Amino acid sequence: MKLSYGRMFSDKLDGQHGLARAQLNDLIQRFPAVIAEVDTRRQRGEYGFYGLGDQGDVVRGIKKFADGVGQAYDHVLVLGIGGSALGMKTLLSALRPPAWNELSDEAREYFPRITILENVDPTSIAGALSRIDPRRVFVNVISKSGGTAETAAQYLVVRAWLDQALGPDAAVRHLAFTTDPAKGPLRELAAREGIAALDVPPEVGGRFSVLTPVGLLPAALIGIDIERLIQGARKALDEAQRPDLLNNPAGLYSALLWAADAWLGARIHVLMPYSDRLRDFAAWFVQLWAESLGKRSDRRGQPIFAGPTPVPAVGATDQHTQVQLFMEGPFDKVVTFVRVEEVDEIKIPTRPGLPDDFAYLPGHTIGELLNAEQEATSAALARMGRMNATISLPRLDAGSVGELIMFMQLATGFAGVWYGVNPFDQPGVELGKRLTFAAMGRPGYSREGSVTLDQSLPSDLAGA
Numbered sequence: 481m482k483l484s485y486g487r488m489f490s491d492k493l494d495g496q497h498g499l500a501r502a503q504l505n506d507l508i509q510r511f512p513a514v515i516a517e518v519d520t521r522r523q524r525g526e527y528g529f530y531g532l533g534d535q536g537d538v539v540r541g542i543k544k545f546a547d548g549v550g551q552a553y554d555h556v557l558v559l560g561i562g563g564s565a566l567g568m569k570t571l572l573s574a575l576r577p578p579a580w581n582e583l584s585d586e587a588r589e590y591f592p593r594i595t596i597l598e599n600v601d602p603t604s605i606a607g608a609l610s611r612i613d614p615r616r617v618f619v620n621v622i623s624k625s626g627g628t629a630e631t632a633a634q635y636l637v638v639r640a641w642l643d644q645a646l647g648p649d650a651a652v653r654h655l656a657f658t659t660d661p662a663k664g665p666l667r668e669l670a671a672r673e674g675i676a677a678l679d680v681p682p683e684v685g686g687r688f689s690v691l692t693p694v695g696l697l698p699a700a701l702i703g704i705d706i707e708r709l710i711q712g713a714r715k716a717l718d719e720a721q722r723p724d725l726l727n728n729p730a731g732l733y734s735a736l737l738w739a740a741d742a743w744l745g746a747r748i749h750v751l752m753p754y755s756d757r758l759r760d761f762a763a764w765f766v767q768l769w770a771e772s773l774g775k776r777s778d779r780r781g782q783p784i785f786a787g788p789t790p791v792p793a794v795g796a797t798d799q800h801t802q803v804q805l806f807m808e809g810p811f812d813k814v815v816t817f818v819r820v821e822e823v824d825e826i827k828i829p830t831r832p833g834l835p836d837d838f839a840y841l842p843g844h845t846i847g848e849l850l851n852a853e854q855e856a857t858s859a860a861l862a863r864m865g866r867m868n869a870t871i872s873l874p875r876l877d878a879g880s881v882g883e884l885i886m887f888m889q890l891a892t893g894f895a896g897v898w899y900g901v902n903p904f905d906q907p908g909v910e911l912g913k914r915l916t917f918a919a920m921g922r923p924g925y926s927r928e929g930s931v932t933l934d935q936s937l938p939s940d941l942a943g944a
């Protein structure tokens with residue numbers, strides 16, 4: 481993985497916009513203190529995801545579990561939301577062929593199909609259950625807290641569907657929970673009913689958990705090489721220990737995005753992979769960056785109402801939707817491209833009677849066109865004075881995806897220090913969860929107050 485960041489600086493842009501080289505020196509001077517703060521906090525038990533490069537036993541255990549399960553089922557149904565779903569969606573689209581569920585058994589090498597239900601939209605749930613054979617499904621319910629309303633409701637619906645088709649005793653064999661090792665309703669249910677349960681390490685937060693059993697079990701079930709995922713993550717972790725900013729890619733990336741926001745007001749951070757297979761990765765990044773850094777208070781409890789706004793895009797498609805705004809709109813954005821060097825070869829053929837206007841295409845490949853468009857967009861943004869950086873992956877495989885995921889998690893952890901916020905809590909999300917409980921009549925939550933919208937009109941409009 482390589483990070484190209486020259487086009488963050490005004491001397492590579494239009495000379496007017498972008499960071500000054502002197503500001504990079506400032507960031508370099510400050511970085512040892514950032515690393516030191518991360519180290520101190522790690523010793524206090526924060527930054528638990530740093531331990532995910534060393535999971536030999538977990539990986540072996542999951543592979544054994546998946547091998548046993550894999551023979552008996554031909555569909556995996558994942559129930560979860562937010563950090564308990566987006567990571568697995570990323571792994572599926574990045575590391576399995578497109579339209580996985582439509583492939584024949586042979587093309588899938590007899591690994592199961594997979595459905596990830598991440599919402600409580602009744603149409604999606606009914607649609608999924610009508611397509612899946614309950615006799616051949618393995619259901620993985622994922623919730624770190626074990627108590628999230630959406631996942632609990634999904635579980636109850638799916639459990640009733642299983643019970644009805646198979647009987648309650650057999651249904652238990654079709655289930656595994658991934659949840660906190662000691663507490664929460666799912667853990668209790670697992671113990672009471674004898675349902676298999678895997679642990680989410682308590683020190684790893686939901687949006688940082690894709691490289692725990694949260695993502696590793698479903699990934700292993702559909703044949704993703706989870707050992708290589710972790711190896712890739714370890715590479716990013718090793719590089720993140722270096723106090724020299726220019727040799728610490730995740731540190732450098734976090735520093736540049738923070739400086740663009742804090743010093744130049746570029747608080748919109750676009751992530752634009754040039755790959756359909758990384759579309760879900762962009763969605764995963766949006767959650768990671770938004771939920772970790774969008775905070776009303778700093779570490780000392782002082783109000784700051786800080787946080788960059790992440791925006792997902794996909795190249796080349798979004799060149800024809802959002803890029804006009806990135807090129808000519810306000811100077812409030814940084815665009816990060818992700819490109820993949822080695823892509824499938826599809827040659828663009830020639831044909832008789834080819835219009836002159838198309839004659840430049842034959843002889844090239846579709847992948848060349850995709851990557852040329854990425855370079856052209858980066859260069860065009862630079863010409864317009866727009867900051868941008870590019871992450872290049874040699875190819876999309878388990879090692880590079882593990883490295884990319886951990887790179888972003890590390891950058892988020894460093895960004896927490898630059899922004900002065902706790903990147904691991906989410907009080908805003910928790911408030912929404914509590915008000916949902918109140919709205920649904922959960923005992924003990926009535927003190928959260930009413931959530932009903934006041935629809936009364938001002939008196940001068942009421943008669944209109």
Ligand code: PA5
Pocket residue numbers: 561562563564622623624625626627628631685686687688771906909
């Ligand atoms: O990152 C987070 O903490 C959240 O997005 C959670 O993943 C999400 O709210 C789901 O929580 P849980 O896994 O406890 O059901």
